[in-house]
Amino acid sequence: MHELSIVEGMMRTVIPAARKAGAKRIVSIRLKIGDMSGVIPSCVEEYFSLVSPGTMAEGAKLVMEPVPVTISCPACGYAGPVKRGQWKCPQCAGTAYSVTGGNDFFVDSLEAE
Template sequence: MHEMSLMGGVFEVIGQTLSQHKIKRVLQVKLKVGELTNAEPDALQMAFEAFSKGTVCDGAELIIERVPVTGRCRSCHQEFKIKSLFFLCPNCSDNNIEVIEGEELLLESLEVE
């Protein structure tokens, strides 16, 4: 379950962010999770609960925003949502595609008390 290691990274960032401020409690954590991370929201939720136990994040709400895969054709520069495993430009049918969204795991925001 790679969601545990992903959440470990998220908690490192949370720890670094919170160390700069006097925070009593985290109420909400919002993540942006790209579809290509293959992270399952339920598994991320379980990992979040495990990591948050006994911390200022204990009891916080986890909000996960899924980010669809978006590509840009390097030939014609068309941007498009990628809906299958075949990364082909719908404009020129080239397969020289750059993924510009959908691989990220970002800590979008923290709501704190």
């Protein structure tokens, strides 16, 4: 159900934006999906095909780009990506880092006409 609310949120973002731009329909939606966001692209596609008919976004192409997880480690000063499934600082193996990217899902851009 997680993805359904995400797709609904996405629709609430893209439709007013396209309307504001004077577009009649949305051609494609570019999404960034963080590796740590827990969002499954195939589920996003599936829910999109359920909620988009009859809207401006009907038939739009979803372009989903994965975003690697990046951290900032206060112990050694490391700032950069971490490997998926290895949630520790690659430099000092510390776990007291803060996640600086890759933990969210958002609309990057959209193409409308």
